[in-house]
Amino acid sequence: MSDPHVEIRELIVERGGRQVLAVPELQLARREVTAVIGPNGSGKSTLLAALQLLLPLKQGRLLLDGEPIAGDPVAARRRMAAAFQEPLLLSMSVRENVELPLRLRGLGRRERRQAADAWLERFGITALARRPARALSGGEAQRVSLARAFAARPEVLLLDEPFAGVDAPTREQLLEDFARILAAARPTTILVTHDRGEALRLADHVAVLIEGRLRQWGTPQQVFSAPADEEVAAFVGVENVWPARLLELRDGLAIWQAGPLTIETAPLDGVETSLICVRPEQVTLSSPSNAADPSSARNHAVGRIRAAHSEGPFMRVAVELEGGGAQLVADISRVSWDELELAVGVSVSGTFKASAVHVIPGREGAAGERG
Amino acid sequence: MDLIWDGLREAARLLAQGDAEVIEITLRTLAISASATALALALGVPFGALLALRRFPGRGLIVAAVNTGLGMPPVVVGLLIVLLLWRSGPFGSLNLIYTPYAMVAAQFLLALPLVIGFSLTAIQALPSKLLDQMRALGANRAQMLWLMMRETRLGILAAVMAGFGAAISEVGASMQVGGNLDGDTRVLTTATVLETSRGNFEVAIALGLILVMMAYLVNLALTGVQQRRPV
Numbered sequence: 001m002s003d004p005h006v007e008i009r010e011l012i013v014e015r016g017g018r019q020v021l022a023v024p025e026l027q028l029a030r031r032e033v034t035a036v037i038g039p040n041g042s043g044k045s046t047l048l049a050a051l052q053l054l055l056p057l058k059q060g061r062l063l064l065d066g067e068p069i070a071g072d073p074v075a076a077r078r079r080m081a082a083a084f085q086e087p088l089l090l091s092m093s094v095r096e097n098v099e100l101p102l103r104l105r106g107l108g109r110r111e112r113r114q115a116a117d118a119w120l121e122r123f124g125i126t127a128l129a130r131r132p133a134r135a136l137s138g139g140e141a142q143r144v145s146l147a148r149a150f151a152a153r154p155e156v157l158l159l160d161e162p163f164a165g166v167d168a169p170t171r172e173q174l175l176e177d178f179a180r181i182l183a184a185a186r187p188t189t190i191l192v193t194h195d196r197g198e199a200l201r202l203a204d205h206v207a208v209l210i211e212g213r214l215r216q217w218g219t220p221q222q223v224f225s226a227p228a229d230e231e232v233a234a235f236v237g238v239e240n241v242w243p244a245r246l247l248e249l250r251d252g253l254a255i256w257q258a259g260p261l262t263i264e265t266a267p268l269d270g271v272e273t274s275l276i277c278v279r280p281e282q283v284t285l286s287s288p289s290n291a292a293d294p295s296s297a298r299n300h301a302v303g304r305i306r307a308a309h310s311e312g313p314f315m316r317v318a319v320e321l322e323g324g325g326a327q328l329v330a331d332i333s334r335v336s337w338d339e340l341e342l343a344v345g346v347s348v349s350g351t352f353k354a355s356a357v358h359v360i361p362g363r364e365g366a367a368g369e370r371g
Numbered sequence: 372m373d374l375i376w377d378g379l380r381e382a383a384r385l386l387a388q389g390d391a392e393v394i395e396i397t398l399r400t401l402a403i404s405a406s407a408t409a410l411a412l413a414l415g416v417p418f419g420a421l422l423a424l425r426r427f428p429g430r431g432l433i434v435a436a437v438n439t440g441l442g443m444p445p446v447v448v449g450l451l452i453v454l455l456l457w458r459s460g461p462f463g464s465l466n467l468i469y470t471p472y473a474m475v476a477a478q479f480l481l482a483l484p485l486v487i488g489f490s491l492t493a494i495q496a497l498p499s500k501l502l503d504q505m506r507a508l509g510a511n512r513a514q515m516l517w518l519m520m521r522e523t524r525l526g527i528l529a530a531v532m533a534g535f536g537a538a539i540s541e542v543g544a545s546m547q548v549g550g551n552l553d554g555d556t557r558v559l560t561t562a563t564v565l566e567t568s569r570g571n572f573e574v575a576i577a578l579g580l581i582l583v584m585m586a587y588l589v590n591l592a593l594t595g596v597q598q599r600r601p602v
Contacts, residue, residue, distance in 0.1 A: 054503050074511045082507035088500055091522055104509045152509065 004063075005030040005188045006051070006156055011060030013046055013212075019058075021046045021212045028156075028205075033182065033189040035203035035220070037196070039235060043212040044192040048158045051190070052077055064156070078105055081154035081187075085161040087141035089133035094125065094144050097133045101152035119147040122181055139170035146178060150185060157187040163198065175201070196224065196237060208232050225279065226358045233277050233360070239316075239329035240278040244359075246271065253298075253354065260323025264298045265357045275360040282356035283330035285317060287340060288349045300351040301328055305344050308337070317342070319350055374572060381573030382580055397581055400558040403471050404539040407478030411486045411534045416527060419490025420516055424502070437491070440484025445477075449544030452477045456548065469550035474558070477544040482534035489533060493526025494519050528597040532590050539586055559585075 004027035013021040021043040028034050036044045049055045051062060053073040062069050069076035081101060089097050098116040107115075120126045123143045128136065133144060142162060149157060163171050163178075179202055182189065193199055199206050199220055206223040208216040216228040227233035233241050242258035249255070254267040258276050265276070288302050303321040310316075315337045319328040328350045342348065385393055422434060454460055456468040456476075467473045497519065505518045520527050542560035549556030551565060559582040566575035 049503070052503075052507050054506060073506075074509065077507060078509040080507070082504070084500065084504065086500060088498075088504035090501075090505075090518065101508045104511075104514050148508070158507075 003030065004028060005065065006190075007061075007063040007066070008047075008051070009061040009063070011047075011050060011062070012058040013043075013050055013055065013060075014058045015046075019212060021050065021209075023047065023060075023214045026207060026214060026217065028188055028190065030188055031186045032204040033191060033202050034205045034207055035199035036190060036192045036207045036209060037194060037199055037223075037235070038209035040194070042209045044209050045160050046212075047209065048082065048160050048190060048192055051156075051158060052080060052082060078152075079154065080156040080158055081149040081152035082158040082160070083142075083145045083149040083162045085164050087136075087138075087145035089136075089141055089144055089148075091132070091134050093129070094131050094133050094136070095120065095129040097144055098148045098151050101148060105152075115151050115153075116147075119151045122150075123147040123177060139166050139174060142166055142174065143177075146181075150181065154187050157182075157189040159189065160192045161194065162191075164194070178202075200224070208235065210235065227277060227360070229360060230275055233275070237279065238277045238358070239280040240276075240283070240327075242276045242326060244274050244276045246273070254359075256359075259326035260321050261299070261301050261326060263357060264354045265359055266354065268359055268361060271359070271361040273362055277358040277360060278352050278356055280316065280329045280331040281314075283328060283332075283350050283352045285319070285330050285332050285336070285340065285342065285348045285350055288347050298354045299357070300349055302347065302349050303328060305342060305346050305348060308342070308344060310334075315342075317348075319348055375576075378573040378576040382577030385574065385577040386581070393577065393581065395554070396557055396559055396562050396578070397585065399471065400539065400560075400582075401585065403474050403558060404478055404535060407475045407538045408482055408486075408531060408535040410475070410479045411482035411538075412527075412531060415483050415486030415530070415534070416490045416520060417516055419487045419530075420494050420519055422487070423491045423494035434491070437484050437487045441488055443481060443484065445481055445541045445544040446547065448477055448480045449547030452480070452544065452548045468548065469552060469556060471549065471556055473548040474545050474556060477548045478538035478541055481541055481544065482538045485533040485537055486530045489526055489530030490523070493523035493530070496526070497522055525597055528593050532593050535589060536586060539582070539589075 006028040008023050008026040010025075011021065011023040012019060036047060038044050046055070050057060050060075053062075053070065053076060064076060064079060090100065095113070095116050098119055099112040102112040102115055117126070117129070120129055123146060125140060125143050125147065128140060128144070133141070136144065142165070146162060149159075163175055166174055175198065182202065191198065191202060203220055205217060206220050207214060208223060208228075210231050215232050216223055223232070224236045227236050227238055230241060242261065244256040244258035244263065247255045247257050247262070249267055252267065253264045256263045256265065256274065256276060263276055268274070301321050303319040305317055306320040306327070307318045308315055311331065313334065314331045315334055317330045317332060317337075319330065321328055330350055422430060422437070452473055453468065455462050456465070456473050457463055458468070467476075501522070502515075502519075505515055510518055540560065542564055545556075545558055546561050546564070549558070549561065551557050551561040557565075559578050563575050563578040563582065566572075566578060
């Protein structure tokens, strides 16, 4: 990256003598949105707190526009703004809350008021301006919290699961408004989230933190389709991970043996063992008598449905493969589930394209059976 | 019973007529106790915030000292101020003994642990995430203190009431360091003691009533602020 806006170098944070975060290097491009994802306790919030100098660093350098920020924490924080999962509003009116960051920066009353009113309008909460902030509903309060963060006119916007505490219908509308406002204002943004949908919808890049370590950084497509390792794969929802051994290279394809499955992928130089990853939504199910044309979907397997449950608009189906020892997980639409008259115990054929397969080299035997 | 009724009647007359000396003593009492409380607030709230937010060696000892100070006998505080301000004492050259300033100092020392204790408790009860949010909004140290006082205003007002109550009702230390000099350091409590010892019960009752009313009115005003619908 030629001109990173935010740089993290050799960052280590300890808590109680235990290392909770170690990020050798992370650069954020100007005006880009980076989603930081990872399981609970993986250090995501710690990373945001470190960036705001809200906790002591064991070591590391944080740079904003190439300049270290450690010398003057208040000045650095005034170039940023943050909103958290809890709205954390102060006991004053909604408008006063939104004005607050500008008041702390010494702006005059009129300028504060104009800015606050503009952000209240953008977030659709003008009518709440005079209401006590502590008397709002969860969704309203989060809108105020986000309006307050934007009102600070931050170069860097830090968001820690801001939509996680909002109920589903409210959340959808809030996300839609937020995405529109973010696209217009476009500060350099770090969004901590555990929600894949939010990351896919909002982020230019995704950073995966697991156990305090930065395990992968890339575009959402790269991270979700081509996870760097087994744990990242598990976290980003790759339900099918099979240890595999290379059988042969044929017709420009690599042929792998993964338990009872024979899988074709694009070839990798010098890789003999691997973990084969397939996202469940890349798998198509059909009746064994009506299997998809193997030429377009090169990989197929037959088995019996072991379990199925609803995942919102989808059905997640676990198929016990013939030959034993392996399971194929597929996400199919409810319509398909009904049309194919599927049920637990029914035989099905699962297919997925060679291009849907991601290969993590060199880990045969590392993965347990998953499903 | 006559003694009490006569006393109350005479007290009512004194109050109704607006006795010049009584008014002077009342205003002096108010000035001294309000100054002491204001000083205790100015120092006590930031110190309470420091104790609430920072961990440092010796903090436990200081908090224990503050808690001990909550029940500090006024005569001991009076003795301390006398020793400090006595002509041969470390601050004797300032000639402050038997002046209203000495009384402010004594009442300040009595109110201070109360203000620190109440502030400490109130600020400690603030969620740490809210403090992080205040910092993240860009608050500097002084602004943090302002925001914390805003958020804990019920607790801080309780500190004001407790501090002012301790200052205005105190008699031993005021007597020791002020000397109860007529027209100079005589306040409602010391005047009440004096009139009681002279057998002027009607005047003592009048002074006592004023003292109680003043404490009540100040607390009524503060309670009004405290109980206002929170925003």
